[in-house]
Amino acid sequence: MTILLKLEAVTKRFGGLTAVNKFSTEIHAGELCALIGPNGSGKTTIFNVITGIYTPTEGQVLLGGEDVSGKRPDLITGMGIARTFQNIRLFKGLNVLENVIVGKHLRLQSDPLSSVLHLPKYQNEEKEMREQGLVLLESLGLDHFAYDEPTSLPYGQQRKLEIARALATNPRLLLLDEPAAGMSPTDAEGLMKFILHILDYFDLTIFLIEHQMRVVMGICPRIIVIDHGEKIAEGSPEMIQNDQHVIEAYLGVSDHA
Ligand SMILES: Nc1ncnc2c1ncn2[C@@H]1O[C@H](COP(=O)(O)OP(=O)(O)OP(=O)(O)O)[C@@H](O)[C@H]1O
Ligand SMILES: [Mg+2]
Secondary structure, X not given: OOEEEEEEEEEEEEOOEEEEEEEEEEEEOOOEEEEEOOOOOOHHHXXXXXXXXXXXXXXXXXXXXXXXXXXXXXXXXXXXXXXXXXXXXXXXXXXXXXXXXXXXXXXXXXXXXXXXXXXXXXXXXXXXXXXXXXXXXHHOOOXXXXXXXXXXXXXXXXXXXXXXXXXXXXXXXXXXXXXXXXXXXXXHHHHHHXXXXXXXXXXXXXXXXXXXXXXXXXXXXXXXXXXXXXXXXXXXXXXXXXXXXXXXXXXXXXHHO
C-alpha cells in the first residue's frame, strides 16, 4: 500500500502545554481512517499541523514523501490536502454555488474574494468554475440548492456543503473535523453514506475526527486513538473497542460513548 501521509514524531507545544506529543502515524492512499480521543486530547491540533496552520514544534509531516511541515496553508491546499472545520465556516453573503467556487479559487489563486466579485479579468475563468461547481454539486446531490443562501439549508446539508467546498480544491487527502457534530442520528446516517460515496467517487483518502462512535465504528476500517496528545491505540473497530487503554481514556466521559 502506498503511504500518502506520514507523521513522524510530531510534537506541538503551546507555551508550557504539550498539545501533541511525539505522534507518529501513516495514512495509506485510498483509506478511510478515523482519529478519536477525549475532548482536548489534541485531535484538531494534529489537523492544524497537517494543514500548515501550525508548524510542528518537533517532528515532520510528509505528503507523498515530501516534507510539508510548516508550509503555508494555501501551498498545502495546492499540494492536495483539503479540510473542513469543527465549526461550520460557510460564507454567509455568498450562495451555495459561490461557496463552492471559493474552494476552487483557494486552489488556483491567492485572491479568492475579488474573483467572486466578478472583476472582468476573472470572467472566463469564473464561467468555467461555475460550470465545474455545478457539476460538483450535482454529483453530490446538492445542485438544487445552488442559488440558495447556505444558512437556509438544513444543518446536515450545510455540513455536506462544507465538504463540497473542500472537494472543489481537488484534494488527494480530505481531512474532516467532526463532520457529524450536532447531527441527528438520521442525518449522521446520511453523512456516513455521503462519506463512503465521495471516498469512492473522487478516489480520495479520508482522515476524519469524530465523536459519534456509530459513525466511526460504522464506516472506518482503521481507528487511531489519542489521549493527552499521545497515540494510545490504533487498529480495527473491534480492536479499539476492546483495548484497555482506550476504555480507561473514555471512562467517565459519557458524551463520547
Ligand atoms: N492555539 C492554541 N493555543 C493554546 N492552546 C491551544 C491552542 N490550540 C489548542 N490548544 C490546546 O491544546 C489542547 C488540544 O486541543 P485540540 O483542539 O487539539 O483538542 P481536540 O482533541 O480537538 O478537542 P475537541 O474534541 O474538544 O475538539 C487543548 O488543551 C487546547 O486547549
Ligand atoms: Mg477538536
